Amino acid sequence: MLPRQKLNEFERGRAVAWFQDGVPKREVARRLHVSISVIVRLIQRFTATGRVQERRRPGRPKKTTPREDCLIERLALQTRTASSSIIRRQLRVATNTNISQQTIRTRLHGFNLRSRRLAVRPRLTPAHRAARRPFCRRHVRWTRQQWSQVLFSDESRFTLNHNDDRLRVWRHQGKRYIDATVQEKVAFGGGSVMVWGGLSAFTTEHPCFMYRVT
Template sequence: MPPRRKLNEFERGRAVAWFQDGVPKREVARRLHVSISVIVRLIQRFTATGRVQERRRPGRPKKTTPREDRLIERLALQTRTASSSIIRRQLRVATNTNINQQTIRNRLHGFNLRFRRPAVRQRLTPAHRAARRAFCRRHVRWTRQQWSQVLFSDESRFTLNHNDDRLRVWRHQGKRYIDATVQEKVAFGGGFVMVWGAFSLHHRTPLFHVQGNLTGLRYRDEMLRPLVVPTLQQMGPQAVYQDDNALPHRARVVNDFLQQSGVNRMEWPACSPDLNPIENLWDELDRKVRSNHPPSQGCPAPLPDATG
């Protein structure tokens, strides 16, 4: 929520004049770009006292001027990783104003600025960006019928003990380390299973348990030949196969096999965003598994085979 703008004395007088001329309070607030509550309080004060000046406010006066407040905001936006102590030193050099770090944070909070962890995204080269744009332009006008002919595929890793740092617990102050509010972790997730699958609007392959390292030969012989090609044949001659740019998927033996089998393969941009709808399916599957099988408290047992 942006900081509330204060009206100067001229604007307060104009607001009262408009109101006396019959302009509704909401319209007055719109013209002055303020909340209607500001206008309501102003009219109430004018009706009670006949004055538009603000009453004296109790408390300690601000040590910074509006100009210095804007400078603090500008310093934070110029170097967004600068801490409050760094901004404090820069302000002291620029204006000879000496205030503490909490005051710096208060001023920035007044501008709706918070010091938070940065969002993380993959670094993209100009070639990556161009490939993304080209992909979007090729498919932006695809119809539901065309997308229904795409067989989306991907692998996903499921761990027995999962922590996405989004878990929250209710606890009393000073009770952080009681058993009821502590989440135990197991090294490397306590074991995992890697699965592969593919699906379209009307078809899907069996869920395949990937054991060990996946190579191009295994991808061809264990997934493409027995699972993907028969499914594409069921979908019809317009079927398109989608997989990402993982090294086993782009091996020469895989490319040769798909070409010999007459498979239409979708060009997938490198370092692509998660446009594959199977990501949503993996998330739903993960939630279902965890709701039926809560994490164990002791040493985890081996996970069952997920094939089929």
């Protein structure tokens, strides 16, 4: 893990207190997991000003207000497949604020929203969902020997010559499988290569593999 380059106000106060108690700067940096240069600049600033607060930095002010930032987040969550260019146009219509697509992405990153591939899962009917829990309860105590008699199979489609319509969505980290960021699919064929495979184990030493291409 790379060392951090910033400290909050409480950590800056602790760093100065440790230094005044005789703790070396390098040890202070190790305790707070920052580079030594951060501690050196902090001690220099405290020696010169008697304060641990960072000086205000000059720079271009933000082009969006906090209210507009919240609107950007809401637009992304309302239509998770919307690209940054679409959100930019919607914001301009709603608030007459014209900003770049990169600024849109930066604001969304500030809300911990990243553009990710849709998670894919089989389309489940209500009957499928109702049957899953009883199935798990019946098999939760199965032994390896019992599972070795089962054939596990799956199939995949490989499309080589055209756009596969893979969508991206805005989502928070750790929320991949919520309904709003999942694409349900059913089995399909035609115009592509389908590969079907199965795996079973009659014994743990001699597994059995099968596959088929259609």
